[in-house]
Amino acid sequence: MGLNLASVIRGWRFGFSAFKDACYASLCVVYPMQNKEKAKQADILKAIPQISLDEILGEKKPEIKLTVQRHEDGMLSVHDAYALLSLLVSENPKVSLEIGTYMGHTTRRMAENLKDSVIHTIDLPLDFSAAQTSSGLPPKDDFHLINRRIVGREFKGQDCEKRIVQHFGDTATMDFQEIGRPTFFFIDGAHTYDYCKQDSEKCLALCPSGGVFLWHDCDEWHPDVVRFISEWRKAGKNIVRIEGTYLAYWKS
Numbered sequence: 001m002g003l004n005l006a007s008v009i010r011g012w013r014f015g016f017s018a019f020k021d022a023c024y025a026s027l028c029v030v031y032p033m034q035n036k037e038k039a040k041q042a043d044i045l046k047a048i049p050q051i052s053l054d055e056i057l058g059e060k061k062p063e064i065k066l067t068v069q070r071h072e073d074g075m076l077s078v079h080d081a082y083a084l085l086s087l088l089v090s091e092n093p094k095v096s097l098e099i100g101t102y103m104g105h106t107t108r109r110m111a112e113n114l115k116d117s118v119i120h121t122i123d124l125p126l127d128f129s130a131a132q133t134s135s136g137l138p139p140k141d142d143f144h145l146i147n148r149r150i151v152g153r154e155f156k157g158q159d160c161e162k163r164i165v166q167h168f169g170d171t172a173t174m175d176f177q178e179i180g181r182p183t184f185f186f187i188d189g190a191h192t193y194d195y196c197k198q199d200s201e202k203c204l205a206l207c208p209s210g211g212v213f214l215w216h217d218c219d220e221w222h223p224d225v226v227r228f229i230s231e232w233r234k235a236g237k238n239i240v241r242i243e244g245t246y247l248a249y250w251k252s
Contacts, residue, residue, distance in 0.1 A: 020221065041223045044230055048218070048248065051240045053083050056249060062089035065112050074145045075105040076216070080245045084186065084214060085113050087249070091212050093117060093184035099171060099199050100188035100216075102145065104154035110186075111160035120179050122167045122189070123151045137172045138194030171195065176202040183207050188216035193224035200228065204252065211252045213239075218248035 007022035028038065064085040068078055076084065088096070088110055094117050101107055101123035111119045124146060140146075151168075155161050167174070171189055185203045189195055196215070203213065217225050218241055229248050233239050239250040 038220075041220060041226065044223075045218075045220055045226050048226070048229060048233065049240050050243045051249075052243045053086060053245075056242070057086060057090055060090040062086050064089050066109065072103065072105070074102050074142075074149075077246075080216065080247055081106065081109060083242050083245045083247055085109055087212060087214065088184060089113050091184055093182065093212070095180055095182040096120065096184040096186070097176075097179060097182040097203065097206070098122070098186045098188070099203075100186075101151050101166065102149050104152040104156070106186065106188070107152065107164055108155040108158060108160055111155065111163045114163070118163055118165060118180075120165045120167060120182060121152075122169065122171060122174070123149070124170060125168045126151060128170075137170060138190075138198070139192050140190045140195065141192050142190065171199050171202070174202075176206055179206065181206060183211045185211060185213045186216070187213065191217055191222045191225050193228055196225050196228040197231075200232070207252060209252055213250045213252065215239075215248040217246050219246045 003023055004026055007019055007026060010019060010022040012019075024038070062085075064082070066078070066081060066085060071077065084106070092114070096110060096114070096117060096119050098107055098110065098119060098121040101121040104121075107119060107121045111117075128146065152164075152166055155164055167179070172195065182203075185207070187196070187199050187203065189199055200213070200215070204211070215225060215229060218229055219226070225248075229239050232250075237250055237252075239248050241248050
């Protein structure tokens with residue numbers, strides 16, 4: 001609703017993030033109450049402290065492989081991928097779990113950086129569509145991505161594919177115990193509050209101590225993710241945001 005020529009020009013000059021900010025600013029002029037809600041969400045986000053990747057790594061010096069390519073909607077930015085892979089290699093887990101395969105960009109990067117590990121990755125069934133959403137299950141989002149996904153496209157036929165285990169199903173009904181005992185978790189499935197909560201709880205049940213948890217899209221555009229993470233922080237889990245990224249980090 002905030003789309004106009006000025007926002008388009010700003011997006012063309014400064015990128016998609018600036019485009020979103022400009023659209024929202026225009027919307028707030030028409031609907032002033034949006035400013036109050038925006039301010040409230042910003043305060044909740046700011047209450048989650050930021051920490052640099054260097055501080056998390058300490059003396060560790062992980063060597064990573066990171067292929068830089070044209071950005072595709074739904075894939076991690078270079079900064080997010082750099083942070084995730086650095087933490088992944090520094091932890092060197094034998095088993096990892098990714099929620100949200102999509103095209104498989106992150107899955108492939110994880111597998112290529114862990115030569116002796118197994119990457120489990122979950123995505124919705126291939127025949128899933130928004131029109132057939134089952135009643136009784138939590139609401140989903142990102143249908144624009146779901147509808148055009150080619151699950152695992154990036155790692156199909158690659159050498160790393162043999163270390164990737166693809167799971168299909170709705171995480172609301174899946175039994176995570178069948179996955180095994182991963183110690184590294186990347187949670188990037190549905191960004192609704194209910195899914196973020198139940199996905200995280202199921203992952204924690206697999207590794208209640210010593211596991212590394214990363215959540216993507218801990219930002220102003222995904223208030224449900226921020227809300228959930230804030231609740232876990234209030235419960236005593238010292239989750240932080242990684243500076244320069246949209247990642248939240250916690251070690252159980």
